[in-house]
Amino acid sequence: MRIAVLISGRGSNLKALxxxxxAEDFPADIGLVLSNRPNASGLLHAEEAGIPHKVIDHKEFKTREEFDAVLHRTLEDAEIELACNAGFMRILTDDFVNRWRDRMLNIHPSLLPAFKGLHVHQRAIDAGVRISGATVHFVRPEMDEGPIVAQAAVPVLPDDTADVLAERILAAEHKLYPFALRLVAEGKARVADERVVISDGIPDAPAPIFMPPLG
Known part of the structure; x- marks a missing residue:
């Protein structure tokens, strides 16, 4: 499966992907890395790996619709089958998301549907939860909504700060995103009635990753 990875910052999940x-047996290939910020340090990962990369600076567009139209054309021209948001800090228009329905993944640093949006780790600490984590899901127009492919559970320790918890969850994300992408690229994770159905015949998810039951 030919994928694009969309980033806005350091691109640590991009590097994991x-x-x-x-790996020779991995069922996806990165055909393009896109950033909406020219100074995104994650672009260096693409350059070092010899992957085509492009900047579409959102500041050069008057409206979200104009930006999204160029983004869509760029993905189409690159013959991208699946887009993977990896720290892509843009709210996409409903029209764009619907064009890429079930063809766009996102990773969020919480166990959705808990703690959508920003400042996730401090909110988790303030709420007193004992477990947080990360979620890979298909993108829907609503923020941090969509059928869940897989999740990773991470303990919240008594002396955690937001930064410490963020680093622990990020390490789990680096295992979670490639695992979830493999499921989708192999056709073993599909959307049915707004839930992800996992096919049989897949390897057990390594700790701390969880996925929907087999269907």
């Missing part, structure tokens, strides 16, 4: 796709 690059490393995963480098």
């Amino acid at each position: 690059i490393d995963a796709c480098a």
